[in-house]
Amino acid sequence: MRCSIFSCIASRLGRSIAAGARRGLPRLAGAGIALLALTAGPVQADSVTLLPARAFGYFLGDLVRVEADIRLDPGFALVPAALPQPHKVNGYLDLIRVDLSPGPLTADGSSYRLTMVYQNFYGALEPRAMEIPAVPLRATNGEAPRDLLVPAFVFTAAPFRELVPSRGGNPMALRPDILPRPYPLRPEIEAITVAALVGTLALLALALLQGWRPFTRSQRPFATALRALAPLAAAPTDVPAYRAGLITLHRAFDAAAGHRLLADDVAAWCRHDPRYSDLSSEIAGFFTTSRRAFFGAEPAAAMEALPTADLLALARRLAHAERRDPRPRPPAAALAAEGAP
Amino acid sequence: MAELSHAPSPGVTGAETRLADWRAHALDFEREVGQVVLGQERVIRLLTIAVFARGHVLLEGDVGVGKTTLLRAMARAIGGAYARVEGTIDLMPTDLVYDARIGDDGRPRIDPGPLLRRGGDLSIFFFNEINRARPQVHALLLRLMAEHSISAFGTEHDFPHLQVFADRNRVEREETFELPAAARDRFFMEVEVKAPEDRDARRALVFEPRFHDTDTLLRAVREGVVDHRALGALARDIQAAIHASPAIRDYTLGLWDAVRAPAQAGIRLPDVRMDRLVQGGASPRGLSFLIRAARVRAWLEGRDMIVPEDLRAVFPEVMAHRIFFDPVYELRRDTIARALCQAAFDTVPAP
Numbered sequence: 001m002r003c004s005i006f007s008c009i010a011s012r013l014g015r016s017i018a019a020g021a022r023r024g025l026p027r028l029a030g031a032g033i034a035l036l037a038l039t040a041g042p043v044q045a046d047s048v049t050l051l052p053a054r055a056f057g058y059f060l061g062d063l064v065r066v067e068a069d070i071r072l073d074p075g076f077a078l079v080p081a082a083l084p085q086p087h088k089v090n091g092y093l094d095l096i097r098v099d100l101s102p103g104p105l106t107a108d109g110s111s112y113r114l115t116m117v118y119q120n121f122y123g124a125l126e127p128r129a130m131e132i133p134a135v136p137l138r139a140t141n142g143e144a145p146r147d148l149l150v151p152a153f154v155f156t157a158a159p160f161r162e163l164v165p166s167r168g169g170n171p172m173a174l175r176p177d178i179l180p181r182p183y184p185l186r187p188e189i190e191a192i193t194v195a196a197l198v199g200t201l202a203l204l205a206l207a208l209l210q211g212w213r214p215f216t217r218s219q220r221p222f223a224t225a226l227r228a229l230a231p232l233a234a235a236p237t238d239v240p241a242y243r244a245g246l247i248t249l250h251r252a253f254d255a256a257a258g259h260r261l262l263a264d265d266v267a268a269w270c271r272h273d274p275r276y277s278d279l280s281s282e283i284a285g286f287f288t289t290s291r292r293a294f295f296g297a298e299p300a301a302a303m304e305a306l307p308t309a310d311l312l313a314l315a316r317r318l319a320h321a322e323r324r325d326p327r328p329r330p331p332a333a334a335l336a337a338e339g340a341p
Numbered sequence: 342m343a344e345l346s347h348a349p350s351p352g353v354t355g356a357e358t359r360l361a362d363w364r365a366h367a368l369d370f371e372r373e374v375g376q377v378v379l380g381q382e383r384v385i386r387l388l389t390i391a392v393f394a395r396g397h398v399l400l401e402g403d404v405g406v407g408k409t410t411l412l413r414a415m416a417r418a419i420g421g422a423y424a425r426v427e428g429t430i431d432l433m434p435t436d437l438v439y440d441a442r443i444g445d446d447g448r449p450r451i452d453p454g455p456l457l458r459r460g461g462d463l464s465i466f467f468f469n470e471i472n473r474a475r476p477q478v479h480a481l482l483l484r485l486m487a488e489h490s491i492s493a494f495g496t497e498h499d500f501p502h503l504q505v506f507a508d509r510n511r512v513e514r515e516e517t518f519e520l521p522a523a524a525r526d527r528f529f530m531e532v533e534v535k536a537p538e539d540r541d542a543r544r545a546l547v548f549e550p551r552f553h554d555t556d557t558l559l560r561a562v563r564e565g566v567v568d569h570r571a572l573g574a575l576a577r578d579i580q581a582a583i584h585a586s587p588a589i590r591d592y593t594l595g596l597w598d599a600v601r602a603p604a605q606a607g608i609r610l611p612d613v614r615m616d617r618l619v620q621g622g623a624s625p626r627g628l629s630f631l632i633r634a635a636r637v638r639a640w641l642e643g644r645d646m647i648v649p650e651d652l653r654a655v656f657p658e659v660m661a662h663r664i665f666f667d668p669v670y671e672l673r674r675d676t677i678a679r680a681l682c683q684a685a686f687d688t689v690p691a692p
Binding site: 246247250251254259260262263264290291294295296297 | 584586587588589646647648649650653686687688689690691692
């Protein structure tokens with residue numbers, strides 16, 4: 001498929017001259033004119049050679065790669081502006097990419113490798129020869145341009161299926177869906193687990209800090225005080241231990257009331273919290289004794305008024321009372337009124 | 342009132358009996374004042390404490406809530422002379438001491454002014470709207486409060502039984518001279534007088550005719566329920582007789598620390614930066630006043646020892662005006678001071 005436009009023109013011209021001679025022109029004169037025609041310009045050695053490519057088995061959408069080696073005479077170079085650009089060639093063929101790369105330099109000129117990628121959009125029903133048209137190129141040495149031609153390329157477009165199904169069944173029937181691949185979720189599950197764990201711990205810490213039920217640290221200050229007072233039973237006459245015991249019970253009263261409870265507040269507190277109303281006189285007695293011990297500076301006299309055993313008994317009764325329902329009990333009259341029609 | 346006069350007698354038992362007698366008269370005094378001034382039991386109790394602690398009181402409150410009636414009733418029940426001065430912007434110190442006028446004979450005369458007119462028998466001096474008077478007048482008053490004496494007509498005049506009550510107008514700020522912190526610190530108490538909250542008391546004050554004529558009303562108060570000349574010595578006896586245990590001393594210091602450095606004491610108030618709230622104050626003089634007031638309160642309650650309730654009963658009135666706040670919080674002083682005092686008692690353990 002080696003060819004040159006100038007050599008073709010020359011050969012055609014030669015053949016027409018030879019035909020003229022057969023029509024009676026002298027043979028010599030014809031040969032002389034032919035020689036003149038061949039030697040009138042410089043001898044052209046330009047060539048465009050298509051590289052061998054697969055010419056069959058192209059389906060709808062397949063890419064057809066056409067490669068050509070271009071060899072030019074010394075001093076000539078391809079004109080870049082004349083190169084083909086990606087474009088829609090015709091109804092079934094698109095030129096989608098054009099690459100020009102330099103070929104090996106030779107002593108007698110320069111060479112190029114032109115790669116053109118086409119996409120076939122012809123949906124053939126049966127095998128059919130399709131032509132990729134020839135592509136014109138232009139070379140120049142700065143003075144005179146020369147036109148070159150990348151030859152047409154013929155390939156066979158192939159059908160997807162038989163024109164008439166040769167066997168039973170619908171060859172175009174939808175195939176079953178591809179099952180989704182399992183997505184690897186392990187890192188996400190691990191992160192969620194850690195976050196949930198941290199969140200739960202933080203919530204727990206907040207609940208403890210805020211004293212939300214049922215996370216309150218000590219719902220029963222008197223029970224705690226009773227445990228702390230237990231060693232007092234072994235030393236019932238130890239005055240410093242007795243003073244410490246009074247302070248322990250004071251702190252339990254503070255915790256139960258939610259503020260520092262003073263002797264003058266006892267009556268109001270017992271009214272407010274009915275769990276302790278039965279013990280109001282004993283609680284008032286405790287506070288009177290405590291006054292004598294701390295503010296009257298008479299711990300020994302206070303110990304006589306409220307001996308250690310009585311102090312422990314009061315703590316026990318308070319610990320028992322605090323287990324009751326803290327809600328105020330409705331008076332009997334109110335209950336009777338509710339039951340009345 | 343000879344039997345009520347303070348006459349020192351030897352022996353602890355004698356002193357205790359005398360204090361018990363005096364206590365009965367003090368409670369009588371409260372009752373006498375309380376029958377003409379309705380719904381002000383707490384104010385009357387605080388002023389009674391001030392009377393028996395010999396402390397000067399700054400009153401605050403709306404107009405027409407009965408401050409003057411209360412003070413006149415107290416003066417009548419205590420006995421001794423009562424004088425009253427209205428604070429104005431052009432009042433000068435000499436106006437308190439001298440009375441300059443043109444005599445009947447057409448010649449200028451200088452007579453004793455409101456302070457001197459009743460001589461050394463003056464027992465209650467009421468300075469109304471003290472913040473309308475100039476600082477020079479404040480200075481004279483502060484000297485009178487501290488030293489119980491003034492110089493006039495070339496001699497020293499003593500007022501051994503004098504107790505000063507001043508009223509501060511807090512509604513208007515135009516043409517007023519705010520009392521400096523040092524002056525407020527000299528007052529034993531700052532007592533707020535509000536309209537009574539009890540509905541029966543309010544109904545009676547409005548509808549019962551006897552409350553409409555103050556002079557007639559005050560005549561119902563028995564005169565000389567206590568002897569004002571004996572109050573000074575009695576106050577000293579009370580301070581000596583009521584003891585403060587080590588536990589109450591520790592408790593008082595705990596309260597002092599809590600109001601001076603509330604953040605360190607763990608006190609939190611809403612919308613307040615506790616680390617910058619308290620700028621100073623709560624002076625040792627204030628704490629000594631607190632203990633004086635607590636001792637009188639314990640005595641009135643029939644005890645010979647101070648308990649935390651005594652401190653709590655007088656703390657806001659004795660201490661709140663001595664605590665100086667960051668200027669950012671001064672406009673909300675009343676609310677914050679009350680909350681801070683309450684929080685201190687809720688925080689410091691007793692005993």
